[in-house]
Amino acid sequence: MILIFAFNLDSLVKSIENDGTTIAIIFYDLEKDSLIYEYNSKRRLPPASIQKVITTFAAIKLFKSDFKFKTYFFKHNNDLYLFPNADPLLDENALLKIAKDISSLGYKKFSNLYYDDSYFTKSRYPSGWFWDDIEQAYAPAISPLILNEGVFSIQYQAIPKHNFGDLLYVKLISSNKNNYEVENDTVIVYGDFSKYKNLVFPQKEPEQFFLWSFKNALYKNNVKVENVKGYKELPPDAELIYIYESSPIDSVLKYMNSVSSNLISEIVLRSIGVWLYSVGDWKNGIKGVKNILFLEGIDTNFVMIDGSGLSRYNLIPAKTFIDIFKSAYKDKQTYERLLSVLVEPGEGTLKNRLKEFKGRLKAKTGTLRNTTSLVGIIDKKIAFCIIIYGFNDSISKYKKIIDNVVLGTRLERVSP
Numbered sequence: 384m385i386l387i388f389a390f391n392l393d394s395l396v397k398s399i400e401n402d403g404t405t406i407a408i409i410f411y412d413l414e415k416d417s418l419i420y421e422y423n424s425k426r427r428l429p430p431a432s433i434q435k436v437i438t439t440f441a442a443i444k445l446f447k448s449d450f451k452f453k454t455y456f457f458k459h460n461n462d463l464y465l466f467p468n469a470d471p472l473l474d475e476n477a478l479l480k481i482a483k484d485i486s487s488l489g490y491k492k493f494s495n496l497y498y499d500d501s502y503f504t505k506s507r508y509p510s511g512w513f514w515d516d517i518e519q520a521y522a523p524a525i526s527p528l529i530l531n532e533g534v535f536s537i538q539y540q541a542i543p544k545h546n547f548g549d550l551l552y553v554k555l556i557s558s559n560k561n562n563y564e565v566e567n568d569t570v571i572v573y574g575d576f577s578k579y580k581n582l583v584f585p586q587k588e589p590e591q592f593f594l595w596s597f598k599n600a601l602y603k604n605n606v607k608v609e610n611v612k613g614y615k616e617l618p619p620d621a622e623l624i625y626i627y628e629s630s631p632i633d634s635v636l637k638y639m640n641s642v643s644s645n646l647i648s649e650i651v652l653r654s655i656g657v658w659l660y661s662v663g664d665w666k667n668g669i670k671g672v673k674n675i676l677f678l679e680g681i682d683t684n685f686v687m688i689d690g691s692g693l694s695r696y697n698l699i700p701a702k703t704f705i706d707i708f709k710s711a712y713k714d715k716q717t718y719e720r721l722l723s724v725l726v727e728p729g730e731g732t733l734k735n736r737l738k739e740f741k742g743r744l745k746a747k748t749g750t751l752r753n754t755t756s757l758v759g760i761i762d763k764k765i766a767f768c769i770i771i772y773g774f775n776d777s778i779s780k781y782k783k784i785i786d787n788v789v790l791g792t793r794l795e796r797v798s799p
Contacts, residue, residue, distance in 0.1 A: 386410060386419050386765055389791030396422045399784070404774040407701040414764040424705070427685055427698035428772045431749030432643045432732075433758040434699060435693030436725075439636050440707045441672040442651050443720050444679070452629040452654075456485065457621035463493040463608065464617050467595070468502050469527035469654055469663075470629040471647040472638070473598060475548045478530070481627050482600040485588035486723045488624060492607045496598060497615040498590055502527040503653050510665075511694025521695060523585035525649045527663070530593045533646045535563060536583040536612070539576045546791060550596040563708070568595040604791070636724040640747055641731030645691035653689030665689060679710040692749060701768040704758045708766040722760060737786055744789070757780045761792060 397536030399406045409424035411417070452470035456463065472542040507524040508517055516522040523533030527716075530547075531648065537545040537553060545553055552570050558573035563584050574582050586592050590613070598608045629635065639647035649665075659674070669688065673683040686698040711718045725745035732748040746759025749770075756770040756780050769788060771781045 384794045386412065387793050388420070388788070389708050389793070390421070392420055392522075392788070395784070395788070398589060399771065401670065402774070404781075405658050405769070405772045407770045407772075409701050409705055409791075410765060411705045411709070412764065413485070413708060413760075413766050416709070419765070421702075424702040424768070425700045427700050428770045429697055429751060429754050430692050430699040430704075430770060431748040431751040431754045431756050432645075432692045433704065433747050433756045433768070433770075434644065434649045434687075434697055435640055435690070436704055436707065436747050436758055437672060437676075437687070437699070438648050438652050438655075438690040439640060439724055440635060440721060441655055441675045442632060443711075444675050445655055445671070446632045448631060448720060450632040452632075452635070454481075454622060454627045456481070456622050456625040456627075456780040457617060458490075458493075459621040461493060462495040462497060462620055464615070465498040465528065465593075466502070467495075467498070467500065467528040467580050468579050469529070469531060469650045470627070471644075472629060472635060473529060473533065473593075473627075474531050475546075475550050475600070477627065478550065478600040479603065481604060481625065482597070482604040485625055486604040486606050488563060493601075493609070494615055495610045495612045496608045497612050498528055498548070498594060499615065499617040500527050500590065501616070502657060505795065506664060509649065509689035509694055511688045511696040513695075516693060517585065517587075520583040520585050520676075521645055523646050524587050524589055525646065525653065526589045527650075528590050528593050529646065529650070530586075530589065530596055531794045532644065533589055534583055535570060535586055536581060537572055537574075537748055538581050539574070545570075547592070547596055550599045551592070565591050567593075568599055574733045596737045597661045616757055620779050626692065633724055640724055641726050643732050643748065646695050648691040649689060676707070679707075680683060681706045692751070695751065701758075701770050708760065712766075722763065725759065735783070737789060739790060750778065753778075755785065757789070757790075764795065765792070765794075790795050 387514045396406050407423040407426050409421040410419040451466045454470050455466040500768040520534045556573050561574040561582050563572045594611050598611050652668035653663040655671040657663040660667040669687050676683050688694040688696045711721045722745045726733045728741040743762050749756035754772045758768040760766055769785045
């Protein structure tokens, strides 16, 4: 069997580059360990969100499939301390369960509520996340203590609804500017509500949202907290009273890739830094990823700034992604895990793309200003990566080009 393309790829890449746009493309047969087609595959380009495949692969190599993120709760002198290990999917339902469990242990009153976020360093954003990025919900502050994926959202209709349910109070103030501020357990939202639209904000101080939401969750379960404080180093003689565990890592990675969560990928990257070097920052996370790749025989001569691909300073060759798939293919368990956490047509960021390949394709999309990309596996054995960068017109045009290349592939039997 060989891979046949429906049209001439050389002509395609020439027409794209004649417009001043750069394309990198590579197709590789993992089963035969042979190159099918490549153009510019060693050229370093901003990969956009397909960079999450690199973070995903490193996490799969480092963490066993039953690895879980944990949030620890300690008691000291009748104070309650939270020591989070960066569970990225904690939500208000989890808080209510935690509060119920702590109540069932017999605790009914705490004097003060603190957190110790020293699992990560204090930095909140990687370099290359521009100021207009961090004003958006897709780029929330990265902290080991995160609730509701680091965003606050409100849907204004007859009755306002927000993504913290009834754990926080909301006060609405009409304004021609959309923003918010937090005062204790009240979120004051400014916006043009006459348009009946959703307002979504990144949590710039996520610990604030977490502590006040948790206080109210405890109150609903008959546990009183007298004072919500803030950061305080966990005393060495504090008593561990409860541990909350996340879903297994592969479930987290699957969700991360499905919705292309920048938050989760940065948390995973920084967690790699913690586990390998005891320091949860981007430098050690990237160092850990590159060392994992190096041990797999993958060339690490590329620029990696974050785990998500949001930074425009990332420069990764398309060939790197093929090398990752080649490495994974050598080990059945690793390969199956990697395929299981990629995205199928009809779901996530591929919900409305490549539906004809449902059941045949596992992939990851990438989108930035002037960049679109796709990396994946066809029929469990044909690996590919396509990056188009530097265009000056509609991104949908270039997404369609990528989709047409994939849709135009077919396997044909060749007579000996």
